[in-house]
Amino acid sequence: MNFLRYLASKRTDYFYSSLLFFAASVCLSQGVNESTRFLVYCSGFFIYFLIRRLNLWENALVGLALGASYGYFTFLWLSRFADFTAFNLAIAFNGLMVSVMFVFAYFLYKTFPRTVFVQVFGLSVGIFVMRLIFHYSPFLAYAKAFLTIVNTTTVFDWLVPYFGSSITDILVLSTGSLGALLYLETKKKKISQVLYIYIVLFIILLAVPLLNTSPTRSAIKKQESVKVALLQGNFNWSWEDRLNRSDEIFRYYSAETKKAARKGAKIVVWPEYAVPVDVLHDRRDIGEKLAALSIQENVVIVTGSLELVTDVPNPNAKWTGYDVSLVFDPKKILLDPYRAVHPISKNVKVGTKRVMFNSQYATFPVISCFEVAYHKFVADYSNLDQPFDFFIGIANIQLFLETDGAKRIENHIRRIAMENGKYFIYVSNTGPSLVISPTGHLDYRIPSLIRESPLVDVPKIKEVSFYARYQDLPLTILYIGSFGTIFILRRRSR
Numbered sequence: 001m002n003f004l005r006y007l008a009s010k011r012t013d014y015f016y017s018s019l020l021f022f023a024a025s026v027c028l029s030q031g032v033n034e035s036t037r038f039l040v041y042c043s044g045f046f047i048y049f050l051i052r053r054l055n056l057w058e059n060a061l062v063g064l065a066l067g068a069s070y071g072y073f074t075f076l077w078l079s080r081f082a083d084f085t086a087f088n089l090a091i092a093f094n095g096l097m098v099s100v101m102f103v104f105a106y107f108l109y110k111t112f113p114r115t116v117f118v119q120v121f122g123l124s125v126g127i128f129v130m131r132l133i134f135h136y137s138p139f140l141a142y143a144k145a146f147l148t149i150v151n152t153t154t155v156f157d158w159l160v161p162y163f164g165s166s167i168t169d170i171l172v173l174s175t176g177s178l179g180a181l182l183y184l185e186t187k188k189k190k191i192s193q194v195l196y197i198y199i200v201l202f203i204i205l206l207a208v209p210l211l212n213t214s215p216t217r218s219a220i221k222k223q224e225s226v227k228v229a230l231l232q233g234n235f236n237w238s239w240e241d242r243l244n245r246s247d248e249i250f251r252y253y254s255a256e257t258k259k260a261a262r263k264g265a266k267i268v269v270w271p272e273y274a275v276p277v278d279v280l281h282d283r284r285d286i287g288e289k290l291a292a293l294s295i296q297e298n299v300v301i302v303t304g305s306l307e308l309v310t311d312v313p314n315p316n317a318k319w320t321g322y323d324v325s326l327v328f329d330p331k332k333i334l335l336d337p338y339r340a341v342h343p344i345s346k347n348v349k350v351g352t353k354r355v356m357f358n359s360q361y362a363t364f365p366v367i368s369c370f371e372v373a374y375h376k377f378v379a380d381y382s383n384l385d386q387p388f389d390f391f392i393g394i395a396n397i398q399l400f401l402e403t404d405g406a407k408r409i410e411n412h413i414r415r416i417a418m419e420n421g422k423y424f425i426y427v428s429n430t431g432p433s434l435v436i437s438p439t440g441h442l443d444y445r446i447p448s449l450i451r452e453s454p455l456v457d458v459p460k461i462k463e464v465s466f467y468a469r470y471q472d473l474p475l476t477i478l479y480i481g482s483f484g485t486i487f488i489l490r491r492r493s494r
Contacts, residue, residue: 017050020047020049020050020053021062023046024043024047024050025066025069025070027039027042027043027046028040028043029070029074031043031149031152032150032152032404032408034152034407037153037154040152040172041172041175041176042176042179043149043172043176044123044172044173044174044175044177044179045176045180046176047066047105047123048105048123048177048180050062051106051123052109054102055106056103056107059099059102059103059105059106060099060102060103062102063095063098063099063102063103064096064098064099066102067096067099067101068091068092070098071092071094071146072091074094074408075087075094075146076403077403077404078090078405080400080403080405081399089146094147096130097126097127097130100129100130101123101124101125101127104125104126104129105122105125105126108122109122112486112490116181116194117482118486120174120178120198121174121482122177123176123177124170124173124174125479127166127169127170128166128479131144131147131166132472132476134147135472136472141375141376141377142370144373144374144375145373145374145375145412148165149173150169150172151408151411151415153440154172156168156171156172156205157418157440158208158209159171159205160418160440161421162465162467163474164467164471164472164475165418165419166472171202171205174202175202178195178198178199178202182195223459225457225458225459225460226266226362226389226457226458227264227266227456227458228265228266228267228268228425228435228456228457229256229257229260229265229267229268229269229453229454230269230425230433230435230444230446230452230453230454230456231253231256231257231260231271231274231427231453232271232430232433232451232452232453233249233252233253233256233270233271234449235429236398236429236430242273242276243276243277246275246276246277246283246286249275250286250289253270253274253275254289254293256268257293257297257301258293258297259453260299260453262297263455264455265299265455266299266362267299267300267359267361267362268300268301269303269392269394269425269427270301270302270394270427271304271394271395271429272325272394272428272429273305273306273323277305278305278308278321280307280326281307282308290303290326290328291328291333291334293328294328294330294333295330295333297330299330300327300328300329300330300360300361300362301326301327302326302327302366302392302394303326303327303328303394304323304324304326304394304396305324305326306319306321306323307321307322307324307339309322309349319347320349321348322339322349323339323345323348323368323369324338324339324340325338325340325366325368325394329360332359335358336355338351338355338357338365338366339351340368340369341377342368342370342374343369343370344369344370358386362389362460363389364388364390364391364392365381365391365392366393366394367392368393368394368395369394369397372413372426373412375471378419379419379420379467379468379471382420382422382465382468382469383464383468388422389422389423389461389462390422390423390424390425390458390459390461391416391420391424392427393413393424393425394426394427395409395426396428397409397428397429398428398429401430406431406432406448410432410434410445413426413434413436414436415440417436418438419465419467420465420467420468421464421468422461423436423437423458423459423461424436430449431446431447431449431450432445433445
């Protein structure tokens, strides 16, 4: 009876907390859509008040529920895998992320109730800590790509080349927190001078892009460029059908390569597993034709293939081998193949080294399929001894057709291009295929389920972005310095 009386006495608190939970859930889940992305800015507003209403354990549990719900709706497209591991991990990791966010924020709000900096930025500490851990972790480093509040374009994107994609989550959540503080002080009919400082700060952050302080598209276009052809064949067939009709597929891509070369293309990009046979060993005749095609048309051909390993038992009656990226050069013939270091399929063996393709017309790495999820793996290419011009990514993502997955991947690649300050050329079998500039602008996009072979002038950018060089270190120092200073000042004041 006492417990029932306790619940009855708390019904008003539960009602308001439920409303805040529902509002935060709607803002987070709908904020990932382009048409309603403005809602994500409001999420911090409702989460701020929700955290303040709950105790420590309630915050941990409510954060877990909110994060799992967000993960479910945001990554439902991962359920297309026959193995639900990726989908379940996305739900679990997002539940953990938001739970940590709630706990960190609760602790900071309670410890520093009158410190405006903490009240504004405290909500983002947990998320940044989680993303930082997975960024530098040798295990599940790709999880950073799945631990994000906002994936669409934001007004703070101009900061991504300096502080990485985490800065958008931090500032979007802080916008909501600042709105919550402004609401509280407006109710008191007295706004503190310190809060005005933060309001001015956010206005400046919003105004900087209007001042054109970052490199403009026109400035980038003036750099030396190379004409690249993107071959989206749109062979939306089963693996078995593609395997049986490999010669037909090869003839199509070969014909498109000739057309592109005669229009002026210097580099022609085929998708991952463009011809789903081993052209290095099992079907050497196709490999020889590729080399001859490159020489005859004086064009660099980038393609995805597989390399069978016959001395290893095949799990589940599937082939065992490497996911291989091949580059054929008119003068150097076949460059050193790249075997994917981070393949997604269990039956695909793990490569052991990076490869930088120094072709006749440009220098570039090839990011194979799932490797684009690894922020650090991609950024580390910029810290190798050899400068390069742009990224080329190849993929086979037909599994995610008619889901939000393709759009989610597209937005992630946009962030990767901005973080590294390089053009990113991405070619998929069924689409979408993209050319994205370092400013995040979509220079060209082939929609899904379209067969097209466009030519795009892609500028060469040798410079290394601030983020690619230092990655999450500057933002970490900024966080530790700011919150460390606050802790020290509090201790001295005692």
